[in-house]
Amino acid sequence: MTHTMNLLGELVEMMGGRHRPSEKLRSRPAQLAVGAALASLAFAAVWGLAAGAGQVSLALQNVYKVPLVVLLSSLVAAPAGLLTLKLWAPGYEGRSMLLSFAVATFSGTLVLAVVSPLLALYFHSSAWAGPMLGVGSVVLALLVAVVVFIRGSLARIPEGVSKAGTLVAALSFMAMQLAVMMQLIALAAPILTDSALFTGGIDQVVVE
Numbered sequence: 001m002t003h004t005m006n007l008l009g010e011l012v013e014m015m016g017g018r019h020r021p022s023e024k025l026r027s028r029p030a031q032l033a034v035g036a037a038l039a040s041l042a043f044a045a046v047w048g049l050a051a052g053a054g055q056v057s058l059a060l061q062n063v064y065k066v067p068l069v070v071l072l073s074s075l076v077a078a079p080a081g082l083l084t085l086k087l088w089a090p091g092y093e094g095r096s097m098l099l100s101f102a103v104a105t106f107s108g109t110l111v112l113a114v115v116s117p118l119l120a121l122y123f124h125s126s127a128w129a130g131p132m133l134g135v136g137s138v139v140l141a142l143l144v145a146v147v148v149f150i151r152g153s154l155a156r157i158p159e160g161v162s163k164a165g166t167l168v169a170a171l172s173f174m175a176m177q178l179a180v181m182m183q184l185i186a187l188a189a190p191i192l193t194d195s196a197l198f199t200g201g202i203d204q205v206v207v208e
Contacts, residue, residue: 040106
């Protein structure tokens with residue numbers, strides 16, 4: 001338990017702007033990345049439960065649907081981002097970029113988990129505000145994740161590596177994840193109670 005809390009504390013500090021692991025975990029970036037990924041899945045499940053609070057069956061389905069959306073979109077985004085990193089920013093270690101990506105995902109899902117109690121309350125008490133708060137929490141989480149990812153990836157640039165190339169690689173991670181996430185949400189719909197938002201994937205964005 002103590003080790004888990006130390007790991008979570010480390011991730012929160014990195015989320016807050018410290019770009020290097022502490023001496024204790026500096027030699028184990030993979031452990032940090034895996035810890036961030038597992039915590040992200042747990043946070044996503046908490047948000048999913050709250051987002052389906054109006055319907056018991058939907059809430060239970062969201063416990064696995066929302067983490068799957070986060071997991072699969074991240075797994076698809078990683079190879080494309082690493083390839084772009086190799087082409088545009090040679091010399092930048094892939095594991096450092098993956099750590100930044102994992103911390104960013106952790107940050108975004110942590111925002112979702114923090115908002116979850118309020119989200120569950122509003123889904124039980126307001127047919128209008130609940131879905132709007134659900135969508136708003138997702139947008140806020142994405143913004144936080146983007147800021148943390150760009151800040152972290154730029155802060156870890158080795159000497160002599162292009163900042164522009166690093167930014168291109170970071171953008172490729174985010175673009176791929178958002179593109180995949182949009183379609184996975186459509187496939188997993190419904191996730192939010194009484195909301196048709198994001199249920200049509202790319203077709204809803206382009207056509208409507």
